[in-house]
Amino acid sequence: MAHEILTVAQMYSVDRAAMQAGIPGSLLMERAGMAVAREAIILCGGRPRPVVILCGPGNNGGDGFVAARHLSAAGWRVRVGLLGDRVALRGDAAWAAECWTGCVDVASPDLLSGAGLVIDAMFGAGLNRPLEGQALALVQAMAQPGLPVLAVDVPSGIHGDNGVVLGAAPVADVTVSFFRPKPAHYLYPARGHVGRLVIADIGIPDTVLASIGPTIQTNDPTLWRAQFPRPAVTGHKYQRGHALILGGTVMTGAARLSARAALRLGAGLVTLACEPAAQLVYSLSMPSLIVQPITDAGGFSELLADPRRNAVLLGPGAGTGALLREAVLASLRAGKAGVLDADFFSSFAGALSTLRQAGLNDRWVLTPHEGEFARLFGPLTGSRLDRARHAAAESGAVVLLKGPDTVIAHPDGRVRVNHNAPPDLAIAGSGDVLSGLILALLAQGMDPFDAASTGAWLHGAAGQYCGRGLIAEDLPEAVPAVLKQNNL
Numbered sequence: 240m241a242h243e244i245l246t247v248a249q250m251y252s253v254d255r256a257a258m259q260a261g262i263p264g265s266l267l268m269e270r271a272g273m274a275v276a277r278e279a280i281i282l283c284g285g286r287p288r289p290v291v292i293l294c295g296p297g298n299n300g301g302d303g304f305v306a307a308r309h310l311s312a313a314g315w316r317v318r319v320g321l322l323g324d325r326v327a328l329r330g331d332a333a334w335a336a337e338c339w340t341g342c343v344d345v346a347s348p349d350l351l352s353g354a355g356l357v358i359d360a361m362f363g364a365g366l367n368r369p370l371e372g373q374a375l376a377l378v379q380a381m382a383q384p385g386l387p388v389l390a391v392d393v394p395s396g397i398h399g400d401n402g403v404v405l406g407a408a409p410v411a412d413v414t415v416s417f418f419r420p421k422p423a424h425y426l427y428p429a430r431g432h433v434g435r436l437v438i439a440d441i442g443i444p445d446t447v448l449a450s451i452g453p454t455i456q457t458n459d460p461t462l463w464r465a466q467f468p469r470p471a472v473t474g475h476k477y478q479r480g481h482a483l484i485l486g487g488t489v490m491t492g493a494a495r496l497s498a499r500a501a502l503r504l505g506a507g508l509v510t511l512a513c514e515p516a517a518q519l520v521y522s523l524s525m526p527s528l529i530v531q532p533i534t535d536a537g538g539f540s541e542l543l544a545d546p547r548r549n550a551v552l553l554g555p556g557a558g559t560g561a562l563l564r565e566a567v568l569a570s571l572r573a574g575k576a577g578v579l580d581a582d583f584f585s586s587f588a589g590a591l592s593t594l595r596q597a598g599l600n601d602r603w604v605l606t607p608h609e610g611e612f613a614r615l616f617g618p619l620t621g622s623r624l625d626r627a628r629h630a631a632a633e634s635g636a637v638v639l640l641k642g643p644d645t646v647i648a649h650p651d652g653r654v655r656v657n658h659n660a661p662p663d664l665a666i667a668g669s670g671d672v673l674s675g676l677i678l679a680l681l682a683q684g685m686d687p688f689d690a691a692s693t694g695a696w697l698h699g700a701a702g703q704y705c706g707r708g709l710i711a712e713d714l715p716e717a718v719p720a721v722l723k724q725n726n727l
């Protein structure tokens with residue numbers, strides 16, 4: 240299964256490389272339009288419906304003309320509406336329009352009356368400004384209840400790279416794109432407009448990717464299955480890593496959730512360090528948890544001195560006092576691997592250089608949600624993907640930017656987009672479970688970028704497994720079933 244996501248610029252390079260390899264652009268367009276026609280037939284259960292195809296002035300419109308020809312040949316009643324002037328069509332789009340022998344109307348909202356399906360072939364990769372005028376009116380007209388929409392490449396109005404809606408965009412039932420997906424197919428808000436995504440093979444050989452060097456991937460077990468830690472037959476607990484968590488005194492639920500997740504995902508031992516006032520809460524919560532009372536950061540440093548304690552989680556429920564700050568700096572200086580989450584971001588707001596000086600590097604995973612992200616990194620611009628990548632480069636650490644489209648970025652520029660998380664995960668404590676999952680994988684020696692990817696995916700899978708009504712406590716308990724289900 241292919242995991243690459245290509246930016247619009249990379250897709251244009253792919254196009255050029257395919258043509259240099261001797262595949263004419265018109266052939267690519269022919270196959271693209273055929274794929275669109277095929278998916279329209281599937282969408283309508285094989286029963287022809289009156290279809291309106293709205294074609295734009297570029298090659299996206301060209302795909303529409305090809306689809307029109309194939310649907311018409313299959314016995315469908317096809318009306319084509321063109322946005323712009325027919326004589327202004329160029330290149331392959333002009334060729335595709337010439338091959339269409341039916342009539343071509345001026346694209347207008349009236350055309351849609353009586354339609355059983357609309358194919359949106361107005362703008363794809365070439366969208367370069369917000370929709371207005373007639374294009375905007377057409378998108379608004381597509382929002383009729385009960386009118387299915389099939390989008391070609393991307394719903395018109397969606398920018399392929401950043402997932403932003405420029406003005407307006409239809410909410411498609413199906414989007415048919417070609418060769419590889421674009422970032423917008425996975426990033427919100429665009430993802431909410433894409434519907435079912437079909438990536439059609441239009442005969443571009445995978446070999447063209449060698450010269451492109453894609454850096455963005457969709458997150459999936461095939462990327463990290465081979466690195467997933469499994470207990471050795473003759474292994475003992477110390478070979479499965481010893482995770483260390485700093486627990487707070489007031490919000491004790493957070494660190495308990497993290498600890499539970501770390502234990503469930505196979506960390507050999509989990510120690511939770513806390514002030515004596517909270518010791519009983521933690522001790523009584525989980526018999527398998529080791530609880531170590533500490534009175535200050537010196538006590539935490541003593542725990543760090545044991546090299547077997549190889550992975551540290553700092554932040555969930557930890558409060559924003561001196562203890563957390565000093566524990567973070569001591570852990571970085573000690574050269575541990577770990578996860579920095581939750582209260583860590585308030586404690587180190589705008590203090591990236593302090594963290595870097597203390598030794599923040601790619602053994603560490605930062606797991607902010609949008610608000611926490613802005614606290615540490617400031618108001619960065621660009622897509623979530625751009626911002627996570629920028630933050631990873633700036634911090635030197637792996638950055639996992641949480642959300643329905645969690646983005647995981649490595650400082651070397653690699654990025655993965657997670658896409659299996661159900662909205663049921665948007666609940667208190669859910670992020671604490673995620674950081675505990677990643678901690679367990681780091682403790683077991685997994686590469687931090689893979690650990691973050693694996694943690695995000697398992698978190699999404701656990702959310703799906705529990706379904707509606709889940710609470711954060713359910714997620715660690717779902718881990719054994721999810722591992723079994725996925726043969727991990």
Ligand SMILES: NC(=O)C1=CN([C@@H]2O[C@H](COP(=O)(O)OP(=O)(O)OC[C@H]3O[C@@H](n4cnc5c(N)ncnc54)[C@H](OP(=O)(O)O)[C@@H]3O)[C@@H](O)[C@H]2O)[C@@H](O)CC1
Pocket residue numbers: 250251253254267268271295296297298299300301302361362363364365366367368369370371374391392393417418441
């Ligand atoms: N391998 C591949 O990738 C393959 C790609 N293929 C297809 O090619 C598509 C890309 O084609 P493309 O480059 O011609 O761009 P496209 O999306 O048609 O738009 C450009 C036109 O829109 C105009 N325009 C832009 N924004 C506008 C706005 N807001 N409002 C109004 N006008 C606006 C812009 O006008 P201008 O900026 O010049 O004024 C220009 O005329 C791609 O999405 C896929 O469907 C397949 O055929 C096969 C293989």
Ligand SMILES: Nc1ncnc2c1ncn2[C@@H]1O[C@H](COP(=O)(O)OP(=O)(O)O)[C@@H](O)[C@H]1O
Pocket residue numbers: 581608641642643644645660661662663664665666667668669670671672673698
């Ligand atoms: N709409 C959503 N769909 C899917 N996952 C979501 C959605 N909203 C949040 N999440 C996930 O839920 C978790 C919430 O984490 P966070 O905000 O840190 O919660 P908490 O601090 O209460 O633990 C993150 O893993 C995030 O990716």
Ligand SMILES: [K+]
Pocket residue numbers: 299359360361362363390391392393394395
């Ligand atoms: K489109």
